[in-house]
Amino acid sequence: MDMLFDAVAKRGPVCVGLDTSPACLPPERGRYGSDADAAAAFNRVIIDATRDIAACYKVQIACYEALGIDGLRCYSKTLAYLREQKLLVIADIKRGDIADTAKQYAAAHFSGDFEADFVTLSPYMGMDSIEPWLEWAVSRGKGAFVLMRTSNRGMRDFEYLELAPKPEEDSRRVYDAVGEKLAALAASHCGTRGYGAFGAVVGVNPSPYEREEAARLRARFDGLFFLVPGYGAQGGTALDAAMLLREGNGGVVNASRSILTAWKKEDNADFERAALAARKAAEEMRGALQQAVKN
Amino acid sequence: MDMLFDAVAKRGPVCVGLDTSPACLPPERGRYGSDADAAAAFNRVIIDATRDIAACYKVQIACYEALGIDGLRCYSKTLAYLREQKLLVIADIKRGDIADTAKQYAAAHFSGDFEADFVTLSPYMGMDSIEPWLEWAVSRGKGAFVLMRTSNRGMRDFEYLELAPKPEEDSRRVYDAVGEKLAALAASHCGTRGYGAFGAVVGVNPSPYEREEAARLRARFDGLFFLVPGYGAQGGTALDAAMLLREGNGGVVNASRSILTAWKKEDNADFERAALAARKAAEEMRGALQQAVKN
Numbered sequence: 001m002d003m004l005f006d007a008v009a010k011r012g013p014v015c016v017g018l019d020t021s022p023a024c025l026p027p028e029r030g031r032y033g034s035d036a037d038a039a040a041a042f043n044r045v046i047i048d049a050t051r052d053i054a055a056c057y058k059v060q061i062a063c064y065e066a067l068g069i070d071g072l073r074c075y076s077k078t079l080a081y082l083r084e085q086k087l088l089v090i091a092d093i094k095r096g097d098i099a100d101t102a103k104q105y106a107a108a109h110f111s112g113d114f115e116a117d118f119v120t121l122s123p124y125m126g127m128d129s130i131e132p133w134l135e136w137a138v139s140r141g142k143g144a145f146v147l148m149r150t151s152n153r154g155m156r157d158f159e160y161l162e163l164a165p166k167p168e169e170d171s172r173r174v175y176d177a178v179g180e181k182l183a184a185l186a187a188s189h190c191g192t193r194g195y196g197a198f199g200a201v202v203g204v205n206p207s208p209y210e211r212e213e214a215a216r217l218r219a220r221f222d223g224l225f226f227l228v229p230g231y232g233a234q235g236g237t238a239l240d241a242a243m244l245l246r247e248g249n250g251g252v253v254n255a256s257r258s259i260l261t262a263w264k265k266e267d268n269a270d271f272e273r274a275a276l277a278a279r280k281a282a283e284e285m286r287g288a289l290q291q292a293v294k295n
Numbered sequence: 296m297d298m299l300f301d302a303v304a305k306r307g308p309v310c311v312g313l314d315t316s317p318a319c320l321p322p323e324r325g326r327y328g329s330d331a332d333a334a335a336a337f338n339r340v341i342i343d344a345t346r347d348i349a350a351c352y353k354v355q356i357a358c359y360e361a362l363g364i365d366g367l368r369c370y371s372k373t374l375a376y377l378r379e380q381k382l383l384v385i386a387d388i389k390r391g392d393i394a395d396t397a398k399q400y401a402a403a404h405f406s407g408d409f410e411a412d413f414v415t416l417s418p419y420m421g422m423d424s425i426e427p428w429l430e431w432a433v434s435r436g437k438g439a440f441v442l443m444r445t446s447n448r449g450m451r452d453f454e455y456l457e458l459a460p461k462p463e464e465d466s467r468r469v470y471d472a473v474g475e476k477l478a479a480l481a482a483s484h485c486g487t488r489g490y491g492a493f494g495a496v497v498g499v500n501p502s503p504y505e506r507e508e509a510a511r512l513r514a515r516f517d518g519l520f521f522l523v524p525g526y527g528a529q530g531g532t533a534l535d536a537a538m539l540l541r542e543g544n545g546g547v548v549n550a551s552r553s554i555l556t557a558w559k560k561e562d563n564a565d566f567e568r569a570a571l572a573a574r575k576a577a578e579e580m581r582g583a584l585q586q587a588v589k590n
Contacts, residue, residue, distance in 0.1 A: 021399060062392060062399035068408030072367055096417055097357060097389055098447045104316060104357035113363030122391055124419040124442055126449020147419055152393045154421020161472055164457040174469060177456055 001143050001225045004118070005193040007055040007088055008249045012286040015090065015227070016050050016278075017256025018043050018078060019060040022067075024260045028270045036070035039063075042271055043078045046260065047087065049275035053282045055252050056088035058227075059116070076113045088117045090227065094147065096122030102132040110136040118143045120201060120227065123178050130185070130198070137189060137197035143225075144198045146182055149175040149217065151203025151230025179221050186223040195250065199225030202244055202251075204236030214243040218250075226251035232258035232285070242292035255285055296438050296520045299413070300488040302350040302383055303544045307581040310385065310522070311345050311573075312551025313338050313373060314355040317362075319555045323565045331365035334358075337566055338373045341555065342382065344570035348577045350547050351383035353522075354411070371408045383412045385522065389442065391417030397427040405431040413438045415496060415522065418473045425480070425493070432484060432492035438520075439493045441477055444470040444512065446498025446525025474516050481518040490545065494520035497539055497546075499531030509538040513545075521546035527553035527580070537587035550580055 020039040022029065032038035047057065059082075064075035082089040091114065095105045109119050110133075121130055123146050136142040149159055159175045179200060186196020202217060218226075228244050230236040232255040241253045262281035263274035317330040320337055327333035342352065354377075359370035377384040386409065390400045404414050405428075416425055418441050431437040444454055454470045474495060481491020497512060513521075523539050525531040527550040536548040557576035558569035 019396075060396060060399075062390075062396045062403065065403035065409070066399040066407075068403070069364065069368060069371060071403075073364055076364060094392055094417075095357075095389070096391075096419075098445070099449075101314075101355060101357045104355075104361040108357065108360035108363070108366075112361075114360070122389075122417045122419050123453060124391075124417050125445050125447055126452030126454065128447055128449035128452075150393070150420050152420055152423055154394075154423035157421035157423075157476060158418060158469060158472060159421065161469065162459040164459050164466070171459070174453060174456065177453060181452060 001195040001197055001199060002191040002193045003141070004056060004088055004143070004225065004252065005191070005195060005249060008252060011053060011055050013245060013248060013252050013289055014054050014282055014286045015056050015058050015252040015254040016046065016054040016259055016282060017058045017060065017254045018046065018260070019063050019256040020260060021063040024257070026263055026269045026271060026274050034070055036064075036067045036074040039071075040074040040077045042274070044081055045271050045275040046278050047082060047085070049279040050259070050282045051085065051087060053279065053286055054087075056090060057082055058090040058092050058254050058256070060092045060256070079114060079116055083115065083117075090118040090120065090145065091116035092120050094120050094122045096125050096129050098125065099128045099132050102129050106133045106136050110140060110142045118145060120144070121146045123147060127181055127185070134185070134189065134197065142197075145201045145227040146178065146198060148178050148182065148200035149202050151205055151234055151236065155203070179217070179224065183221055183223055190223060194223065195225040196223050199227060202226045202228060203230035204228060204240035204244065205230065206235050206237055206240050211240065211243060214240065218244055218246065222246070228253045231255050238288035238292035239295070242289055245293060248290065248293040253285075253289060258285070296490040296492055296494060297486040297488045298436070299351060299383055299438070299520065299547065300486075300490060300544060303547060306348060306350050308540060308543060308547050308584055309349050309577055309581045310351050310353050310547040310549040311341065311349040311554055311577060312353045312355065312549045313341065313555070314358050314551040315555060316358040319552070321558055321564045321566060321569050329365055331359075331362045331369040335369040335372045337569070339376055340566050340570040341573050342377060342380070344574040345554070345577045346380065346382060348574065348581055349382075351385060352377055353385040353387050353549050353551070355387045355551070374409060374411055378410065385413040385415065385440065386411035387415045389415050389417045391420050391424050393420065394423045394427050397424050401428045401431050405435060405437045413440060415439070416441045418442055422476055422480070429480070429484065429492065437492075440496045440522040441473065441493060443473050443477065443495035444497050446500055446529055446531065450498070474512070474519070478516055478518055485518060489518065490520040491518050494522060497521045497523060498525035499523055499535035499539065500525065501530050501532055501535050506535065506538060509535065513539055513541065517541070523548045526550050533583035533587035534590070537584055540588060543585065543588040548584060550576075553580070
């Protein structure tokens with residue numbers, strides 16, 4: 001997590017989400033052999049246009065799985081390009097399975113065709129589904145973000161459920177229990193910048209009540225680096241997101257559609273103009289976050 | 296879920312798990328161009344040898360993702376072979392993401408290169424991560440099994456947490472809350488055999504305490520078809536598993552390693568002898584389950 005901290009210190013907390021489904025591509029995509037080829041080429045121009053603004057990139061594997069084997073070849077190409085360029089990449093895969101299976105997944109996503117620097121994980125099955133990934137953090141400097149409190153409407157179904165209180169303890173929710181286990185893991189694998197190899201996914205939810213909660217979460221889980229979804233197209237503001245950072249670091253804020261499809265506001269955009277529009281959107285987002293951090 | 300009910304009625308409740316990592320393959324694998332090619336060929340002989348004993352097959356995608364693009368090509372081939380043969384297949388993918396992403400995943404795993412009949416899903420992010428898959432149940436007869444109470448040690452970390460009691464209500468755990476939401480969904484999408492299109496993953500855990508719990512779960516969630524992991528190599532007995540069925544139906548019991556690697560008890564097994572050993576292991580398992588159902 002040290003590398004990501006340093007990238008945020010240098011370039012700000014924007015994470016560019018490459019959720020490149022065919023609907024995100026300008027009409028020029030028709031020039032390519034397939035949607036997957038077009039997506040790989042589009043990702044490349046977006047990366048080139050935003051590399052001095054983005055702390056890191058997040059690649060949503062579902063958009064590529066939907067295109068089958070061809071899509072996963074494009075996914076692999078995009079990861080390889082990012083890693084060749086020494087840019088940091090989070091594979092948004094939200095895997096979570098028993099230990100033996102987690103080992104297979106970790107090999108899949110921390111080496112070979114699909115090698116990424118970070119992954120996202122789902123905690124439902126418990127810590128033995130998380131721990132096998134940690135060996136890679138130790139041996140290869142990899143990291144992970146575990147779902148804790150997400151930004152979607154459905155988060156209230158299970159993440160938000162209130163737990164039976166223990167004596168002399170404040171009320172806790174399911175996501176608090178996840179955070180506590182992650183904090184213990186982070187404390188035992190803490191980097192030189194004060195964050196554990198495994199951070200948490202904590203989304204922005206624009207409501208006054210949830211701002212208080214965000215402040216509480218940020219203060220309580222100070223050893224967890226946050227991956228923050230929900231900004232932009234999903235409704236979160238710069239102020240909501242800034243509350244989940246610590247003086248502008250300690251987290252990255254992801255935006256996908258608002259950057260990738262910024263070209264839709266223009267007439268007749270091709271890949272080149274889409275890249276410029278993406279750059280402008282990422283710059284504005286970074287400016288808004290930095291302004292919000294100051295306030 | 297009607298098709299799966301009928302398959303269990305006809306052939307018994309065994310689900311053969313094709314978690315075909317290279318370590319499962321007999322030495323003959325060296326004759327193939329790659330581990331992925333060997334795995335695809337091995338899956339085929341295992342399927343041919345067990346098709347009149349197995350209710351269905353479960354393919355653990357992690358074992359294939361670990362071999363990169365080649366592995367996923369093998370995964371795709373195995374799914375295609377099963378579907379050509381009109382055999383039912385569960386893609387064990389445990390996906391769980393926001394609604395827009397869930398739509399992409401559903402397209403990925405219910406059509407195209409990775410088309411399966413059923414998938415496994417993770418509920419952590421809530422019901423809006425589950426519901427998009429349901430459209431495919433209605434339009435294409437697909438189904439899903441959502442993680443509820445799994446069979447691994449870590450299940451106690453979050454699935455088992457006790458929830459704050461509501462007035463006049465028995466104590467409930469996180470997995471009860473998941474089961475309740477699934478039961479409501481199942482009631483609104485119930486097939487002609489009495490089960491919803493979406494069932495639950497409920498694992499066997501061999502302890503007397505958990506047998507009581509299994510009986511309670513089976514009685515309470517009678518509209519949910521169960522996918523039961525944990526049998527065999529993971530320690531669950533036929534009696535534990537039978538308690539999660541309803542008169543021998545209403546669920547399938549998965550075994551992977553104990554079937555795939557039954558050849559390891561023999562000397563010099565090749566693919567053909569491995570297939571016979573797998574058949575014998577599957578037959579014994581079916582016999583043990585049918586015996587346990589009677590008791």
